[in-house]
Amino acid sequence: MPEHLMPDHPLRHVLRQLTPACCPGRVNFHCHTIFSDGSLTPLELAQQALELGLEHLAITDHHSLAAHGPAMEVFKAAASEGRAVPSFWRGVEISCLLEGCLVHVLVLGFDADHPSLEPYLQGRALVGPALQAEAVLEAGRQAGGLLLLAHPARYRLPFQRLIAAADRLGFDGAEAWYDYQMQSRWTPTPLVCEAIAAELQQRGLLMSCGTDTHGLALLGR
Template identity: 45%
Template sequence: MDTNISPTLASPQVAAQDQLALKQVWENIQPDSCPYSYNFHMHTRCSDGQLQPEALIEQAISIGLKGLAITDHHTVAGYYAAQSFLEQRQQSLPSGSVPHLWTGVEITSHLLVTDVHILGYAFDPMHPSLQPYLHNKPNPFKIPQAAKVITAIQQAGGLAVLAHPARYRRPPEKLIPAAADLGIDGVETYYAYGNPKPWQPSSKRTQKVKQLSATYKLFNTCGTDTHGLNLLWRV
């Protein structure tokens, strides 16, 4: 099911922090929502991706994405560049064809003595709580606890999501309950663990993660985790 994102008269910066609109999208996310309608996990050259932010936005428009978030590691530089370019392109595009760009970031943290990635969305990128984590790359000698990262994202008005929960040393049956206990908002349920082309979520792992998200009343999200030159797959 597709969700119509109501047009807003607010500034692009305010729209990027529209948590309510994002929740409405996530409430209706389906296995086929990504990568042609929504994509909430992608990287640019501002971290470890290959696409320039402007090229990413051009692809998003060409694909027909309705909404997206750039989730570079420990930086929002890609978001700022993409938002600026999107504002320029908006002048030459038909009404309704401009995708909704939310703020996004991916932060390395510790959960159950395991390195995990926490995705943040729809937050104020200037909020003081997030500044310790926006330094372009993680410090391997000072990885924060997941509890602190989740709290920081939420204090900045955002939503916190456990990225690719079936890709870590500990299983999702352990990590998702632990993250839920810390107040996390969602999990990246629809994820292609084997990097298939065309992109499609891994059925068995998706089913397990979806069951856990339902048990703990979490939002389901989706994303290609693009690091290469094509938003339709991971690399």
């Protein structure tokens, strides 16, 4: 959501402080469980987050919030024992069309009880007008979330064009740091990520990062 429409979202401050060194040891705003196309159970993912000492975490399964409750129970139990737990932000990854290109959008920090996003949380991408980026943006706005274009350099259109289009629509930002080489331990890809970060900075957009974990280790993809 454009900053003038939601200037006080608490996640904005967190994202503004991020650097390429924050992921994967301090923050992770993009990862998956068995409730979409990941290999980790929510319990396993939450336990790894505790072991890593993550400060901020969002589980972003595709079109599903099913992992959020079980992971939250792990964190509640750990906190009751006096352990440090991450700030756990509600997240989801939604497919949509931007400039006629199928892309993924991370919606973070939203109200799960708001009905606007409910059609997008049924385990599958929608079709028709609801698949358009404008529709996803509006649904995410109504639910009070921030919307970020995921891994901008993974699509058939240049990231510059997609980021420009997302900016015009009012997206909050994009995933600046991402391991496009998919190494065993997450490392932001040189040059590509630097160019994306520069584009976002020039436009005054927020930057995010995450491992996009689909395997069994939260330190890599």
